[in-house]
Amino acid sequence: MIAERTKKVKPSPTLAVDSKAKELKAKGFDVVNFGVGEPDFDTPEHVKEAAIKAIRDGFTKYTPVGGIDELKEAIIDKLERDNGLKYGKENILVSCGAKHSLYNIAQALFGPGDEVMIPSPYWVSYPDQVLINDAQPVIVETYEEDNFMLQPEVLENKITPKTKALILNSPSNPTGFIYSKKVLEKVAEIALKHNIYIISDEIYEKLIYDDEKHISIASLGEEIKEKTIVVNGLSKSHAMTGWRIGYAAGPVEIIKTMTKIQSQSTSNPTSIAQKAAVAALSGPQDCVEKMRQEFERRRNYLVAGLNSIGGISCKMPKGAFYAFPNISKVLGKKVSNNQINSSMDLSIYLLEQAKVALVPGSAFGAEGYIRISYATSMENLSKGIERIRKALEELK
Structure with a gap:
């Protein structure tokens, strides 16, 4: 059965x-x-060339489960440069795409009796990843007149003693809207008050228009950073969907647990794609x-x-x-x-x-x-x- x-x-x-x-x-x-x-x-030429070089150099074996140090360092540099976030290598896990990162988080954090807040409209995989880990998705509606932005008072009214986490996606798939700093500050305040985790999916951060700015909720202070797992990847920003490289940055205990889970599922992301990701993050961004x-x-x-x-x-x-x-x-x-x-x-x-x-x-x-x-x-x-x-x- x-x-x-x-x-x-x-x-x-x-x-x-x-x-x-x-x-x-x-x-x-x-x-x-x-x-x-x-x-x-x-995919940009310099990224493809880095992959070709990796193949020619024989970089085709297992790597550490959570990613090579060179890539972790490139991710650390990127997060500090772009988001004002400081992490060590022990705070980073490289996975087989951002979806895999999110799944690892769900495996590490959720279980029977847990509730996970998901603003709607939501990316299609969020509720199912919660359900497959025996937790309950709680949908928090947002509205077009608010630019589909979660209203903090609505969120607070939905929180119960069972609430474990909130999933945020900005810029959003499917709406394309972005969370303002003002709303993120209120959400962070509520998360800290109720001791809930924030899973911040920032995969579209490089695709922003009209001089808008992306703000990672984790950058709003050390307290909220310790309750946030930031998820990102190369698929959308560098046209690397098939390369399957995503990453998570967060508290050491959670990243360590996610790495242990990954060691029993996929092991390491593809060695060649990791070298390509280093070039993508560290090379020219034009x-x-x-x-x-x-x-x-x-x-x-x-x-x-x-x-x-x-x-x-x-x-x-x-x-x-x-x-x-x-x-x-x-x-x-x-x-x-x-x-x-x-x-x-x-x-x-x-x-x-x-x-x-x-x-x-x-x-x-x-x-x-x-x-x-x-x-x-x-x-x-x-x-x-x-x-x-x-x-x-x-x-x-």
């Missing part, structure tokens, strides 16, 4: 959408894929800025296009590479036998009729919205906007 706990977990909706889009493409359909959260840029500027250009074009479509309204995201348009005015409409009663209905309709793949807001705990990734070409954005426009014009 399959383990009972696995029945609580759903497959990743975003990966399922991407898989369906690729399946249709393989059958010869021209599909515009707005579903996947993956930069369409190539490639990151070029990607950021292009994403900003695409964002502006996409949001303007979406807001020109009847039935859709979209606030301007401040980070990441997602738009999260409100489609509530479309709900209840129909064409032929297609009745659009939910974001899932609309997503299926657009995939089948317009050959546009996107993710329903319900996957992120936010009915009445859809997520569109603009990590694709301007040509695809233009084509996709027009296909969505025509498909929605058919609805009455």
